[in-house]
Amino acid sequence: MTKSELIMRIGELNPHLFHRDVERIVTTIFDEISAALARGDRVELRGFGAFSVKQRDARLGRNPRTGDSVSVASKVIPFFKTGKQLRERLNGGEV
Amino acid sequence: MNERTVTRAQLSEAVYQEVGLSRNESADLVETILNEISDALSRGETVKISSFGSFFVRQKGERIGRNPKTGEEVPIRPRRVLVFRASHVLKNRVNDANGASA
Numbered sequence: 001m002t003k004s005e006l007i008m009r010i011g012e013l014n015p016h017l018f019h020r021d022v023e024r025i026v027t028t029i030f031d032e033i034s035a036a037l038a039r040g041d042r043v044e045l046r047g048f049g050a051f052s053v054k055q056r057d058a059r060l061g062r063n064p065r066t067g068d069s070v071s072v073a074s075k076v077i078p079f080f081k082t083g084k085q086l087r088e089r090l091n092g093g094e095v
Numbered sequence: 096m097n098e099r100t101v102t103r104a105q106l107s108e109a110v111y112q113e114v115g116l117s118r119n120e121s122a123d124l125v126e127t128i129l130n131e132i133s134d135a136l137s138r139g140e141t142v143k144i145s146s147f148g149s150f151f152v153r154q155k156g157e158r159i160g161r162n163p164k165t166g167e168e169v170p171i172r173p174r175r176v177l178v179f180r181a182s183h184v185l186k187n188r189v190n191d192a193n194g195a196s197a
Contacts (some may be wrong), residue, residue, distance in 0.1 A: 038192035076193040080179030
């Protein structure tokens with residue numbers, strides 16, 4: 001499922017809404033999550049999962065082709081942990 | 096980093112501010128969207144949200160684990176796990192904002 005398929009599906013479930021409003025709603029939600037992560041905040045959606053950012057320290061990496069060592073700067077990466085309910089749903093409802 | 100937690104309430108509020116539906120309807124829409132994504136994932140589909148990231152379902156085989164407290168061996172059943180890969184747009188956004196202060 002892509003973002004546009006998700007928008008179409010939400011539109012089908014809400015025939016009273018304009019397509020462009022559905023588009024704005026979906027975009028707003030992901031923008032809001034991205035903005036929170038950019039602030040370093042956590043986004044916790046019970047039953048679905050939690051988004052957070054994790055710090056990765058600077059390290060010495062290697063160019064796999066040449067074997068040269070290159071320094072990799074410290075960075076922050078987005079991280080997602082699946083919620084309990086969704087995890088159970090993926091496995092057919094069993095715990 | 097002064098970390099706060101964003102929940103459904105803030106997402107609904109953002110939808111309310113942005114689109115001008117009632118607060119109730121905004122909250123319902125947030126829920127519906129999370130539900131549709133969960134449904135697709137339960138069917139084993141990949142969910143790709145451009146400029147945000149993708150959610151994949153990965154099948155894990157059975158393996159032998161250990162109860163860390165008792166040291167007892169226990170089989171871990173084959174199962175499906177969810178993996179999220181952030182898009183480059185999101186990675187860059189998060190890094191540009193947080194990276195400088197790190």
